[in-house]
Amino acid sequence: MKKTVLTMIGIVCAAILFANDGQFEKAMAKNIQAMYQASDTETLQGVINQLTRIGDAEGDRWEPYYYSAFGYVRAMSMSESNEAKDKYLDQALVAIKKGETIKPNDSELESLRGYVHMMRVTVDPASRGQQYSGMAFGSFQKAISLNPKNGRAHFLLGRMQLGMAQFMGGGDGGACESYATAKAILESEEKNEQSIAPSWGLNGTIEAIKETCEG
């Protein structure tokens, strides 16, 4: 009996001691989901703030900033005015840079930067296209060179290639090839609900393949 009790005490103490680690994963999982589900910029800002708090409290995790940046890109797509859109994209870049101070030369952060450039084009294709499409391609390429197994980078590259090809008046510009690479990589990625590593992109890739490369 005594032994059991002592073990219990031990477990409780250990639980308290290690509570922090579990707390991070749990809080992240909760907020990542909230970030994906938020349907207005106000809610999104709340989630981004929470993610930033987690990042600032931990100090050595890049993921909170990655998802903050991702949240800002989502907020951008919900905004109306070009100025608001630019403001959110600027904030996304700030978060990416913060993430990079913790983890420099990261493929995921770099491909997210490319995503920001890509969205910058959509704000005003006529005046932005020339400059930012080049920058987006540059980032995706760098992301792939940092980690050829980054499925999201291949997927985003495909979207950019398709956009460019449509602009040029035909073909897929190599998009289907990139999508196929993305799909193969993303499918092989372990599905783990608890994992906080970036794991999005498979559904989008499948959707894109259906839309562009089949039929």
Add this chain to the structure above:
Amino acid sequence: MKVLFLFLLSVISLQSIGQVKIGGFIKEKSGEPLLGVNVFVDGTYDGATTDIDGKFSITTDEADTIVLVAKFIGFHDHKVQLDNNVSNISLEIFLNEKINKLNAVVITAGSFNASEERKQVVLNSLDIVTTAGSSADVPGALNTLPGTQTVGETGRLFVRGGEGRETKTFIDGMIVHNEYSPSAPNTPGRSRFSPFMFKGMSFSTGGYSAEYGQALSSALILQSKDIAAITRTDLSLMTVGADVAHSQVWKNSSFSGKVQYTNLTPYFALVGQNIKWDKAPTDYNGNFAYRLKTSKTGMLKFYSNMSTSDMDLYERDIANPEILLPTSVGSDYFYFNTSYKEILTKKWGATVGASMTESNDFAAQAGQSRGEDISGRHGKLVLDFTQSDKLAFKFGGEVLLRKGEENLTNTNGQILSSKFDETISSGFVEAESYLSSSLAFKVGARVENNSLVDKATVNPRVSAAYKLAERSQVSLAYGTFRQAPSNAIIYRQNDAGQELAEHFIVNYQWIGERRSFRIEGYRKNYSELTRFQNEFDPTTFSFDGDGFAEGLDLFWRDTKTFKNTDYWVSYSYLNSERNYRNYPDSFRPPFVSTHNFSVVGKRFIQSIRSQLGLTYAFASRRRYNDLNTENFLGGKTPSYHNLSFNISYLYSNQIIFHAMVNNVFGINNIFGYEYANQPDANGIYARRAIEPPAKRFLFLGVFITLAKNKSISQLPNL
């Protein structure tokens, strides 16, 4: 047993002991509530985001000291230590607005900034390249901005009644000598520096920072690109030549090189020229850049440009046009520039740079010749100290060494050799202060000492800006600017002095979403200009010449009104007179035109995958000295009109075709007249019009990109 359970319980409940509820409001200083502020207990996840009323509420388990932090974009972080013995805390926090680049007023008097950044920019570097008629020449495109005067026979930047030499070019803060490539007499030269190399440019038409000296009228400040983004190779085949460019990217560094060969022989064979060529202009040009990221914040840059060019032609004698005078022009040029920039501490930053120029120019005609060798060295150190977001200082020193040697040979073979060896040492300091995000001041001074004159000058520079509303602002600028007289004068008299210009500028700017408008008025006083009876006889020199320029510049740009269309309109009014050189009194110089107007339009047409550009430029009549009348500078040229057109066709991602026609309507533009040295038998001086060597200039090119990723093209470059 029971005791043990109690103990366990207490261990568990320890976690909830000291739970504190914090609630309140976060507002601007004005009392406006702030929405979306991140409020949290420092070092924990516990926090909240304010709602539309600025309201928040947090529950925290933090048992020790509680530090509450409020963070919001554009505001200073606010930290407050709370008493953790109270379980219910209510408070009101007022945040201080941060003065940053995004919301603060920017001093714009006198300067046009072009960069890849979007903020506060009227033009970006791509706009330069795609401007019809500019032929991807930086000065060519800047000539469509207000404040510049069309002086078609030189291709240089003449700013607000200033001569071409009064505009100085700086690359990464380092001065550039002889920035134009050589050209046949009275034909425009091009800048040696390709716009593709630069990530940003600031074209100041007056009132610029104390950091820059030796320019009376204008400073063209170019910032070279940082590390290249991708490895790629580009090929260009053009009617005027070919080039190959390659960028290689490593982890923290990149190398870019471009080798260019220009030969106008085939073009001149196809398109008739007024000039009889023996050897059409030929040019070999190499550009090399290496960038190394030395740390998170440090950047080391090397840049080099080298070229050699020559041409042989026949110029007609003015009095007897049947006599052909063999003429040749050649140049060897080497420029090297290095700079290192690093943030030293949170408050201190430093930039150190050095450059060297070796330039040898040679021109000969009918047994006479002129050779000039310029050797320049420039060393510079700039320190910046940021006291707070409201106060920053910049100061530094530089040494400019310049050696010139001129050899004039006459038809008898006599050589007149002249030299100068100039050292300009200078120091500058500038303080930038924001009283609020709507009111900014910049106060500085530049001290310069020219060894040839051995007299130190102090040149104050002051500017201010006030934000009238969200999108509009006014700026003011004042300053004095010194520059050595033209080399031709210094060769004759080494201690010729330092010419002086004083600028007063008032500017209003409105930047809307995808539209902008600015109007700027100025007055410029010139003094200590060189006067002479005979340009070659220093005993006739005096340095009491003066002059003025006053005018109004208007600029409107709109990318919003017409879909896929971008256009800008510039107008400059200029009134300027000088009493300098051999002028008998105060006269309007020949390079001044009262009205300059230009419209630049660009449109992308998706259905033909092409970008079309049109530029129309107008300049009112210029003066010239008609030797057959009594009046000094009494002649007037016709006004200048030029409509240029260009088209870039995207054949594929990797291949782009480009065509350009300058002066589509073939208008006969006359820039002035040259007169024979001696009158003819009837006492009349024969004359010849200064006009372009051909009415139109045509350009065709194909640009091919080779990169690992096939989606990369030169599109961003066109």
